[in-house]
Amino acid sequence: MEQSNSNLILPDSTKQEMANLAKWARYIAISGFVIGGIIILFGVFTGLITLGLFHLGVDDEILANLPSWIIIFGYIVIVGVYFIPFLLLYNFAVKARAAIVLNSEKMLNSALSNLYQCFKFVGVITVTFISLYVLLRIGVGIAFIMGLL
Numbered sequence: 001m002e003q004s005n006s007n008l009i010l011p012d013s014t015k016q017e018m019a020n021l022a023k024w025a026r027y028i029a030i031s032g033f034v035i036g037g038i039i040i041l042f043g044v045f046t047g048l049i050t051l052g053l054f055h056l057g058v059d060d061e062i063l064a065n066l067p068s069w070i071i072i073f074g075y076i077v078i079v080g081v082y083f084i085p086f087l088l089l090y091n092f093a094v095k096a097r098a099a100i101v102l103n104s105e106k107m108l109n110s111a112l113s114n115l116y117q118c119f120k121f122v123g124v125i126t127v128t129f130i131s132l133y134v135l136l137r138i139g140v141g142i143a144f145i146m147g148l149l
Helices: 012-055 061-065 068-102 105-145
Strands: none
Touching: 012 068, 012 105, 068 105
C-alpha cells in the first residue's frame, strides 16, 4: 500500500490555470453574496410596503390574507437556498488558492470536494425545479380537462 505524498505535483501552467479558476470562483461567489443581500433587502422592503399598504386601508383580499412576515420569510428561505452554492464555491476558491500557495495535495482535494458539492447541490436543485414544473403543468392540464379552470 502506497502512502500518498503531501506535496502537490502539477505543472506550472496547471497551477496558473488553477489560480485563475480560484480567482474567478471567488469573484462569482462574492457577487452571489452581494446579490443575495440585495434580494433580502428587496424582500424586507416588499414586506414592509405590503404592511404599510394594509395599514393605509388598501382594500385587497390578497393583502388581507397574506401577512407581510410570510413574504419576508419566503425571501429569506429563497436566499438561504441561493446562498449555499456560493458558499461552497467560495470555499473552493479559498482552498484552491491555499493548495497552490502551500503546494498541498490534501488542500487541493478538499477544494475539489467543495466544488463537487457545489455542482451536486445545483444539480439537485435543478432537477427539483424541473420536476415541480412538470408536475405543475400536469396538474394544470388535468384541472383544465376536468373543467376546473
